[in-house]
Amino acid sequence: MIILKIGGSVITNKSQENTFKKQTMDRLSKEIKRSGKKIILVHGAGSFGHITAKKYGLQNGFQEAEQIRGFSLTHKAVQKLNSYVIESLYNQDIPAISLPPHSMLRLNNHMLKTFEFEIFNMYLKRGFFPVTFGDVVLDDTLGISICSGDLLVLSLVKYFKPEKAIFVTDEDGLYTKNPKINSDAELINSITENELENLTTDADSHDDVTEGMKGKIDTIKNISKCGIDTILLNGNKQGRLYNVLVGEDDTYTIVHGGRA
Ligand code: IPE
Numbered sequence: 001m002i003i004l005k006i007g008g009s010v011i012t013n014k015s016q017e018n019t020f021k022k023q024t025m026d027r028l029s030k031e032i033k034r035s036g037k038k039i040i041l042v043h044g045a046g047s048f049g050h051i052t053a054k055k056y057g058l059q060n061g062f063q064e065a066e067q068i069r070g071f072s073l074t075h076k077a078v079q080k081l082n083s084y085v086i087e088s089l090y091n092q093d094i095p096a097i098s099l100p101p102h103s104m105l106r107l108n109n110h111m112l113k114t115f116e117f118e119i120f121n122m123y124l125k126r127g128f129f130p131v132t133f134g135d136v137v138l139d140d141t142l143g144i145s146i147c148s149g150d151l152l153v154l155s156l157v158k159y160f161k162p163e164k165a166i167f168v169t170d171e172d173g174l175y176t177k178n179p180k181i182n183s184d185a186e187l188i189n190s191i192t193e194n195e196l197e198n199l200t201t202d203a204d205s206h207d208d209v210t211e212g213m214k215g216k217i218d219t220i221k222n223i224s225k226c227g228i229d230t231i232l233l234n235g236n237k238q239g240r241l242y243n244v245l246v247g248e249d250d251t252y253t254i255v256h257g258g259r260a
Pocket of ligand 1: 008043044045046047049050053074078133134136146147148149
């Protein structure tokens with residue numbers, strides 16, 4: 001089984017609120033279908049969640065009544081994106097089923113407290129294709145918070161120990177520097193968890209309440225510590241997701257899992 005995250009930057013236009021990149025998602029759905037792989041899919045929020053979540057300061061926990069409205073609005077937005085993703089998968093005859101985090105997990109000070117993992121297993125066993133997503137959630141200490149898709153991937157990896165974890169992003173993989181602002185940035189084809197420690201990446205500039213690339217590198221370090229390989233690939237390039245899913249060669253970064 002594979003844990004696959006499709007980043008919000010791939011399937012939405014991150015600088016323009018609530019814009020779904022349908023063509024890109026439809027192509028990724030086809031690549032998933034063609035691979036025939038058993039997958040748990042996680043997707044990000046992109047411009048369907050980050051902008052509202054930032055406006056209402058949801059990441060910092062409950063501070064004022066107006067945030068309740070912001071929480072609800074953010075959830076409405078991510079749920080809408082989720083319905084587009086589900087529809088795209090469904091159009092490829094993939095029996096997608098939506099598992100919204102806000103109703104099946106709780107955080108405690110941004111850390112996972114409870115998660116109904118077995119529901120994923122039960123759907124998988126019955127031949128469904130579980131889909132979850134970055135969402136607003138309850139937090140025992142902060143009242144409310146955000147659960148990023150990356151935290152979901154890490155939690156699912158720890159529980160299910162999948163064949164590999166895949167992040168579909170809008171870059172070819174990990175670079176020596178942030179490629180969006182450094183023209184001399186070089187793509188890293190293969191890296192170990194130890195080497196990741198030395199990699200620093202400047203934060204991206206868009207409204208990202210869940211730490212952007214720095215957060216992602218921390219997540220990948222933790223996945224590696226479980227002994228699982230992580231692959232980062234460019235979802236805007238045709239065929240790369242398919243190739244990585246079936247184990248064919250292509251352009252990507254592989255982070256080799258250390259000894260568990
Ligand atoms: C963010 O999820 C969730 C909300 C803002 C509600 P992610 O952090 O996984 O989203 P992307 O992939 O960065 O867009």
